[in-house]
Amino acid sequence: xxxxxxxxxxxxxxxxxxxxxxxxxxxxxxxxxxxxxxxxxxxxxxxxxxxxxxxxxxxxxxxxxxxxxxxxxxxxxxxxxxxxxxxxxxxxxxxxxxxxxxxxxxxxxxxxxxxxxxxxxxxxxxxxxxxxxxxxxxxxxxxxxxxxxxxxxxxxxxxxxxxxxxxxxxxxxxxxxxxxxxxxxxxxxxxxxxxxxxxxxxxxxxxxxxxxxxxxxxxxxxxxxxxxxxxxxxxxxxxxxxxxxxxxxxxxxxxxxxxxxxxxxxxxxxxxxxxxxxxxxxxxxxxxxxxxxxxxxxxxxxxxxxxxxxxxxxxxxxxxxxxxxxxxxxxxxxxxxxxxxxxxxxxxxxxxxxxxxxxxxxxxxxxxxxxxxxxxxxxxxxxxxxxxxxxxxxxxxxxxxxxxxxxxxxxxxxxxxxxxxxxxxxxxxxxxxxxxxxxxxxxxxxxxxx
Amino acid sequence: xxxxxxxxxxxxxxxxxxxxxxxxxxxxxxxxxxxxxxxxxxxxxxxxxxxxxxxxxxxxxxxxxxxxxxxxxxxxxxxxxxxxxxxxxxxxxxxxxxxxxxxxxxxxxxxxxxxxxxxxxxxxxxxxxxxxxxxxxxxxxxxxxxxxxxxxxxxxxxxxxxxxxxxxxxxxxxxxxxxxxxxxxxxxxxxxxxxxxxxxxxxxxxxxxxxxxxxxxxxxxxxxxxxxxxxxxxxxxxxxxxxxxxxxxxxxxxxxxxxxxxxxxxxxxxxxxxxxxxxxxxxxxxxxxxxxxxxxxxxxxxxx
Numbered sequence: 001x002x003x004x005x006x007x008x009x010x011x012x013x014x015x016x017x018x019x020x021x022x023x024x025x026x027x028x029x030x031x032x033x034x035x036x037x038x039x040x041x042x043x044x045x046x047x048x049x050x051x052x053x054x055x056x057x058x059x060x061x062x063x064x065x066x067x068x069x070x071x072x073x074x075x076x077x078x079x080x081x082x083x084x085x086x087x088x089x090x091x092x093x094x095x096x097x098x099x100x101x102x103x104x105x106x107x108x109x110x111x112x113x114x115x116x117x118x119x120x121x122x123x124x125x126x127x128x129x130x131x132x133x134x135x136x137x138x139x140x141x142x143x144x145x146x147x148x149x150x151x152x153x154x155x156x157x158x159x160x161x162x163x164x165x166x167x168x169x170x171x172x173x174x175x176x177x178x179x180x181x182x183x184x185x186x187x188x189x190x191x192x193x194x195x196x197x198x199x200x201x202x203x204x205x206x207x208x209x210x211x212x213x214x215x216x217x218x219x220x221x222x223x224x225x226x227x228x229x230x231x232x233x234x235x236x237x238x239x240x241x242x243x244x245x246x247x248x249x250x251x252x253x254x255x256x257x258x259x260x261x262x263x264x265x266x267x268x269x270x271x272x273x274x275x276x277x278x279x280x281x282x283x284x285x286x287x288x289x290x291x292x293x294x295x296x297x298x299x300x301x302x303x304x305x306x307x308x309x310x311x312x313x314x315x316x317x318x319x320x321x322x323x324x325x326x327x328x329x330x331x332x333x334x335x336x337x338x339x340x341x342x343x344x345x346x347x348x349x350x351x352x353x354x355x356x357x358x359x360x361x362x363x364x365x366x367x368x369x370x371x372x373x374x375x376x377x378x379x380x381x382x383x384x385x386x387x388x389x390x391x392x393x394x395x396x397x398x399x400x401x402x403x404x405x406x407x408x409x410x411x412x413x414x415x416x417x418x419x420x421x422x423x424x425x426x427x428x429x430x431x432x433x434x435x436x437x438x439x440x441x442x443x444x445x446x447x448x449x450x
Numbered sequence: 451x452x453x454x455x456x457x458x459x460x461x462x463x464x465x466x467x468x469x470x471x472x473x474x475x476x477x478x479x480x481x482x483x484x485x486x487x488x489x490x491x492x493x494x495x496x497x498x499x500x501x502x503x504x505x506x507x508x509x510x511x512x513x514x515x516x517x518x519x520x521x522x523x524x525x526x527x528x529x530x531x532x533x534x535x536x537x538x539x540x541x542x543x544x545x546x547x548x549x550x551x552x553x554x555x556x557x558x559x560x561x562x563x564x565x566x567x568x569x570x571x572x573x574x575x576x577x578x579x580x581x582x583x584x585x586x587x588x589x590x591x592x593x594x595x596x597x598x599x600x601x602x603x604x605x606x607x608x609x610x611x612x613x614x615x616x617x618x619x620x621x622x623x624x625x626x627x628x629x630x631x632x633x634x635x636x637x638x639x640x641x642x643x644x645x646x647x648x649x650x651x652x653x654x655x656x657x658x659x660x661x662x663x664x665x666x667x668x669x670x671x672x673x674x675x676x677x678x679x680x681x682x683x684x685x686x687x688x689x690x691x692x693x694x695x696x697x698x699x700x701x702x703x704x705x706x707x708x709x710x711x712x713x714x715x716x717x718x719x720x721x722x723x724x725x726x727x728x729x730x731x732x733x734x735x736x737x738x739x740x741x742x743x744x745x746x747x748x749x750x751x752x753x754x
Contacts, residue, residue: 002553002556002558003553003554003556005553006550006553006554007554010539010542010546010550014539014541014542018541246539247537250537250538250539250540251535251536251537252536252537252538252539254501254506254531254533254535254536255531255532255533255536255551255595255598256554257506258501258504258505258506258526258529258531258533259526259527259551259554259555260554261523428506
């Protein structure tokens with residue numbers, strides 16, 4: 001036991017005292033928030049002046065409407081907000097991009113160009129000239145019968161600017177719709193009022209008969225837990241890899257193996273690095289909790305209503321267990337890779353595909369949450385590489401029988417022990433056969449060797 | 451332990467890696483309180499033999515006994531092993547590092563600390579205790595590695611090329627420590643292909659080549675078996691005596707004297723008397739013993 005503790009202590013303290021640990025602990029949250037903010041910041045950079053667009057309105061009725069909706073972007077943003085609250089979970093990349101693009105609104109300058117009896121071609125030639133001379137950025141031509149059919153056309157120096165295209169299309173649609181309603185003698189404000197979307201309340205059916213309202217906190221928690229799990233695996237998996245390779249690069253292995261069993265050594269490394277990971281996560285968690293409490297306090301002081309999530313306590317226990325399982329499953333895989341290779345560089349290459357598995361597990365939460373009691377959901381929640389994520393989803397959506405949860409945990413931790421054992425066998429022989437990378441048949445023989 | 455007790459006994463030990471046989475049917479005994487030289491050219495199977503003694507590998511056939519018992523993890527703690535492939539944790543301080551290795555041998559941290567200080571002082575490394583090992587010179591690192599081998603006061607020391615890369619001053623220092631450990635009753639297995647070193651400190655040797663034992667015994671016995679009956683000479687005059695075929699069969703001349711191989715039935719005593727009688731001025735007259743180096747080369751090339 002003293003040997004095992006000595007190994008754990010060394011792995012833990014050596015890393016804890018390193019400058020790298022301090023740096024990542026302090027800069028980690030900063031980096032993560034930068035990842036969140038940076039894209040928005042970059043996209044909102046206002047390069048160049050406003051986009052100047054001329055409008056040739058052959059209908060003679062739409063320019064006013066378009067101009068209004070371009071200038072009046074506050075109205076639009078509100079209506080957009082309604083749509084967004086309707087689909088929080090499904091906010092995909094293109095939608096987010098669109099939102100960012102909207103921050104650019106209000107940066108358009110419109111001017112009307114009347115035909116005044118001139119032929120359209122002549123006016124277009126004139127406008128082409130102005131666009132090329134950079135007096136304009138582009139122009140719109142609205143056909144005479146646009147209110148019935150036909151397509152408006154946009155001519156510009158930069159027709160690839162998707163934001164402008166989408167924006168103009170929206171503005172024209174809106175103006176056309178309003179004009180059509182007006183011509184049918186319908187008040188457009190009434191239409192807007194009547195088009196107010198509906199909010200759906202979801203209740204969980206329980207044995208007691210009274211439906212418990214489920215506002216999706218559990219779901220958000222699973223999502224958050226999955227995300228943290230994924231990040232943790234990525235970060236500390238690499239650290240485990242490094243820890244296992246360390247003795248190969250420093251040629252200490254032989255001395256260690258003459259003092260301690262490879263399995264003990266491997267376990268010591270896993271536990272040591274894991275304690276470090278827990279330390280770091282705890283520091284971040286506490287800092288986050290402190291901020292959150294402070295925020296809650298401020299809101300409460302201002303008399304704001306608080307929406308405290310109600311998640312059953314047992315769910316937190318499951319989160320803890322499956323989080324540990326997910327972490328250990330993948331860290332032992334990293335250890336296994338570390339035991340097969342001879343340098344950190346090689347290890348990095350070989351560990352690339354490993355990243356894919358937790359990612360698949362993460363995305364499996366969609367099909368599993370849709371039908372949590374299907375046999376598909378059952379099997380993926382038993383498969384150790386996906387179970388940490390998928391079983392959590394099942395627990396939150398429609399808690400499976402206890403035996404399934406226990407079985408999933410047993411299978412998972414059994415796999416952890418097995419992978420560690422295999423890794424430690426490979427580790428011992430691989431370390432002493434320094435100099436060349438192992439082939440798969442060799443590795444199989446190493447595992448069998450006494 | 452009595453004088454004749456064997457610390458390590460290998461019986462018909464064989465170890466194969468895939469289709470390569472590293473050690474084949476090797477039997478040997480390392481007697482307690484003696485320095486045992488495990489000699490052989492590169493790739494002979496020395497390291498594999500040692501790895502079976504320290505319980506890193508299990509033999510495919512045969513048995514290994516330590517201190518009269520089968521090896522267990524507990525016997526590992528009574529061994530101090532300095533492998534040829536050795537390193538230190540680069541970013542760890544020397545003191546912490548030594549403590550870690552002591553704990554791996556089941557020595558408590560407190561106990562280790564006092565021993566660490568005295569060993570560092572002995573090897574003139576005290577002021578380096580708080581330095582990271584990457585700041586140490588190669589020779590200093592090697593001395594630190596040596597300390598890790600002896601810190602837990604093992605009964606059996608296994609030193610694989612312990613002096614390679616050290617300057618003569620440090621070689622002498624370590625050699626002295628090794629001899630002291632022997633005085634204190636420790637058993638030492640010493641693996642090397644530097645024959646001059648082995649010759650000076652080993653009591654017994656075992657020469658292995660291509661996975662097999664080809665020679666064993668105490669240094670004295672081995673040398674006696676290889677006596678060449680030659681004399682190293684430096685003198686003026688007396689050339690006529692050397693030309694006598696009944697006395698000298700061959701003469702090898704060096705820049706600083708010559709070597710005379712005696713003819714059969716001739717003795718060094720006779721040669722000396724004849725030279726003195728012939729009026730030669732003798733500066734040096736010495737019987738040449740075969741060096742371990744010569745024996746090594748002869749036996750190994752014989753086996754090729």
